[in-house]
Amino acid sequence: MEIAVLIPAYQPDSVLISLVQALHRENFRLIVTDDGSGPAYADIFSALLPYAEVLTCPENRGKGHALKCALRHLATDPQGCRAFITADADGQHTVADILRVREALLSGSRFVLTTRTLHGKSVPLRSRVGNDLSRFFFSLASGCFLEDNQSGLRGFTAEYLSWLCKISGNKYDYEMNVLLYAERQELPIRCLPIEVIYLNNNQSSHFDPVRDTLRIYLRVICTARVSIFMAVLHGVLIGAVSLLLGWDYSALTIPLCALLIAALGYLCNRFLVFRGLRYGCGPRTFIIT
Numbered sequence: 001m002e003i004a005v006l007i008p009a010y011q012p013d014s015v016l017i018s019l020v021q022a023l024h025r026e027n028f029r030l031i032v033t034d035d036g037s038g039p040a041y042a043d044i045f046s047a048l049l050p051y052a053e054v055l056t057c058p059e060n061r062g063k064g065h066a067l068k069c070a071l072r073h074l075a076t077d078p079q080g081c082r083a084f085i086t087a088d089a090d091g092q093h094t095v096a097d098i099l100r101v102r103e104a105l106l107s108g109s110r111f112v113l114t115t116r117t118l119h120g121k122s123v124p125l126r127s128r129v130g131n132d133l134s135r136f137f138f139s140l141a142s143g144c145f146l147e148d149n150q151s152g153l154r155g156f157t158a159e160y161l162s163w164l165c166k167i168s169g170n171k172y173d174y175e176m177n178v179l180l181y182a183e184r185q186e187l188p189i190r191c192l193p194i195e196v197i198y199l200n201n202n203q204s205s206h207f208d209p210v211r212d213t214l215r216i217y218l219r220v221i222c223t224a225r226v227s228i229f230m231a232v233l234h235g236v237l238i239g240a241v242s243l244l245l246g247w248d249y250s251a252l253t254i255p256l257c258a259l260l261i262a263a264l265g266y267l268c269n270r271f272l273v274f275r276g277l278r279y280g281c282g283p284r285t286f287i288i289t
Contacts, residue, residue, distance in 0.1 A: 002106070010089075016032075086152060114192050
């Protein structure tokens with residue numbers, strides 16, 4: 001099995017069983033993480049055992065934590081998998097779209113980000129508003145615009161396992177952090193449009209529109225804190241040097257201050273914010289298909 005599918009699940013219904021059975025028929029290796037669903041859901045996870053490896057977390061820690069449990073399990077026991085796909089347990093991702101992600105990975109893509117067109121009456125209002133705000137803040141923090149940065153259906157080659165296991169965030173902020181770190185590493189991302197499905201107006205989702213949205217935005221702001229601090233420091237430094245030496249030397253002092261701030265910003269991002277990861281400075285690459 002060249003491709004694994006990782007599915008974090010919290011208090012799922014029978015839709016998960018149908019999804020796992022269908023993916024098993026497509027010859028995927030399946031790893032499902034029970035994110036502390038409790039004894040009431042034991043029968044559902046037991047029904048998955050003939051088709052999938054089921055990992056159990058003793059308590060609910062969040063989607064990001066459940067994903068990282070599956071990633072670490074795959075890293076320690078790869079079984080020859082060349083790549084892996086993350087998918088949701090609530091039926092929002094069709095088997096057909098998961099197969100399209102597999103095809104993209106097998107054709108040479110290393111990071112596949114699926115995107116949804118979140119417009120129209122069929123999309124719940126909270127999903128439209130949340131995605132619009134998420135795109136806005138992500139664009140501010142990274143300088144890159146993505147049509148959709150919250151889709152949980154993503155594909156990666158196995159070479160990315162090590163850094164994906166290190167990304168911070170235990171809840172929905174983890175997926176945003178993955179994009180922010182990928183942007184810093186200059187990873188080429190293939191954007192793959194998929195079908196938009198919301199069952200029962202997305203009532204099965206465990207996404208808290210207030211707490212989880214704030215957590216995501218705070219992470220984006222936190223990631224950009226070095227840039228904000230450096231901008232303030234730049235102004236303070238120019239003011240201090242100008243008061244000390246006068247404006248006669250501004251043609252020399254202003255460029256020197258800018259170079260110093262740029263160097264400090266790079267070092268802070270490299271060794272504080274994005275420590276432990278390969279850090280790039282070039283333009284990002286997005287492939288839209």
